[in-house]
Amino acid sequence: MANPLRVLVVDDDPGMRDGMALSLKRAGFVTEQARSGEDALRMTRPGAFDAVVTDLRMTGMDGLQLTARLKALDTGLPVLLVTAFGSLDTAREAMRLGAFDYLSKPFSPDELVQAVRKAIRSEDRLKAEVPSEAPVILTQDPALAETLALARRAADSKATILIQAESGTGKELLAKLIHASSPRRKAAFVAINCAAIPENLLESELFGFEKGAFTGATSAKAGRFEQADGGTLVLDEIGELPLALQGKILRAIQERTVDRLGGSRPVAVDVRLIALTNRDLATEVKEGRFREDLYYRLNVIPLRLPPLRERTADLELLALHFAERYARENDRPTPHLAPSFREALTRHPWPGNIRELENAVQRCVVLNPSDLLTHKDLAWLLDPAQMEGLPEDPPEPPRESPFQRPLEEDLPDRPAPAGDFRIADPAEPLKGVPLGTLVALPLGIPLPELERFWLLSTLSALEGNRTHCSQKLDIALRTVRNKINEYRDAGYEIPLSGHGRED
Incomplete structure (x- = not known):
């Protein structure tokens, strides 16, 4: 039986949030709820949900900001925006940020369910078309989006591709995306940096050699062209190739064969060639540093990645x-x-x-x-x-204190045993209080003591699970670990199972 699909519902209106979650539950989805964009981010990890439904207007982080954050965290996660304040401009902005769909209130439960199912089916189709190992390139830039669309169309062909861009823009990442989107995706992806290998070794690395071809050649070795047979060969920094080797590269492209050093006959190869460079090869041709015939062979499909x-x-x-x-x-x-x-x-x-x-x-x-x-x-x-002149940051909004939350949201659903609630002694409010006891605390307790009691009580209630404790108190797991070590050194009882579980 297939695992049920999981949907995260985000809305700061409890009634609307509960209504959408109930409609999705009745349709067979497993739902979780978040009351803010910040809560949704804390709950979301790649693969945690099959879709997210979020309101557009919320206190704090709004739906558009949340969409951008979610797509940065998990680019394949379908996000649906719902709002009573729809407009064409907002819809365009939502789509630009990566939202799958846009629902205007009021909408029926059936409309919501169908929109979620459509989003998940569409994402499953995309995953089937592009293998899971395909790299992800994040962008909202129209020029880069157009380049990526062209690259995907070119991926199905055998044409040679030339990617020209500055260093650090992701040229090899784009080459991997082209390979992963091509019919050659199950074959080898081989890359060689032409600028990183000494000139006297580069020819043997590219074309291979036979045993005895030179001193030290104790056995035959296939070159990068042969290693990439049936797949994709990436020649990085091809503008650094010496002129003598450029002619041999040209012949390999034209004849679809390579000659090993010391070999007596050519070896047939079938490779898809992608060349990368941070130089302007047209200028290099004019100045005599790059062969014109090779440039035209490489520049069948030119792609440019814009600088940041x-x-x-x-x-x-x-x-x-x-x-x-x-x-x-x-x-x-x-x-x-x-x-x-x-x-x-x-x-x-x-x-x-x-x-x-x-x-x-x-x-x-x-x-x-x-x-x-x-x-x-x-x-x-x-x-x-x-x-100079940078905007003043508004005061950081106070983070919600766990003391302000309803107790049932912070502790597991279990009945409190008889006598498990007491009124603290104002003189020594926490002295002798068993871990996990629910206490009505008076004002004026020193903060370090209050912090210790709250953390250890929560840890005890969660049966020693440090990860769940950090999530309930909305503090970093590292902080929980450090505090536990501090309290242990001070002689306090630490409610951990074994060495402390983090599952």
Whole structure:
């Protein structure tokens, strides 16, 4: 029996949220609910849900912002927006950000269910068309979107492709996407950097050699052309090829054969060739550094990746994507980007393109102990003139305290045993209180003591599961671990099962 499909329903209106969830449950979906965009992000991980239904207008993060964040986190997740304030401009913006569909209130339960089913079926079809190992290229930029569409159309052919772009823009990633979308996807994908191999070794790497072809050739070896037979060969930095080798590459393309060093007969090869370069090959031809006939052989389908400075609409999307990734890898809180941080991103020219942006965001996430990134986190990257006039960040909204939540939302559904509730002694409110006891606390308790009692009580109620404890209290798992070690060293009883479970 197939696993039921899971849908996350996001709305700050409890009645609307419950109504949509109930309609989907009756149709056979498993649903979970989030009362804000921030809650939805905390609940979402790649593969956790088959679809998300979110209201457009919500307090805090709205539906459009949530859509962009969700698509950065999981590009294959279908998102449906619902609202009573529909407009053509809003619909266009929703589609641009990656939303699958847009429902205007009022709508019937059947309309909602059919829209969700259509979104999931469409995503399943796309997954069937493109293999799961295909890389993901995130963009909201119209020029890059057009390039990606052209690349997908060209993938079905045998034509040679020339990708010209600056370093760090993702040329090899695009080559992998073309291969994964092509009929050759199950065959080899072989890449060689022509600038990284000494000239006297490059020919043997490309074309292979026979035993005894030169000193040290103790056995025959197939070159990259033969290794890619039936698949795709990527020649990175092809503009660095010496002229003598350019002629041999041209012959291999024309004849579909290669000559091994020391070989007596040509070897037939069937490869799809993709050439990458950060140089302008047309200029290289004019200046005599690149063969004109080879250039025309390579330039059958030319593709250009725009530099990051021309993709300003993608800066926030990519920054969020990298911030989410490195927060997970380093056990940091889910980061938010302050207005000043987003503005600061646009003031740097990013000469290293996406590679530089990724490294910069990784540094910000690792070095910032909070979950809010501001322009100050980029001060090391920008000069004083670029830092001037950045918008003032509004005060960070107070994070919801677990003390303000209804108790039944924070502890498992289980009846409290008799005598498990007491009024604390104002003089020593927490002294001698068994772990897991529900206590009416008076005012004036020192914060460290209150923090310890709340964390250990919650941990006890959750049977020692540290991961669930961090989720219930909305604090980082690393913080839970550190506090547990601190309390253990101070001699407190730690309610853990074994060494403490994190499942």
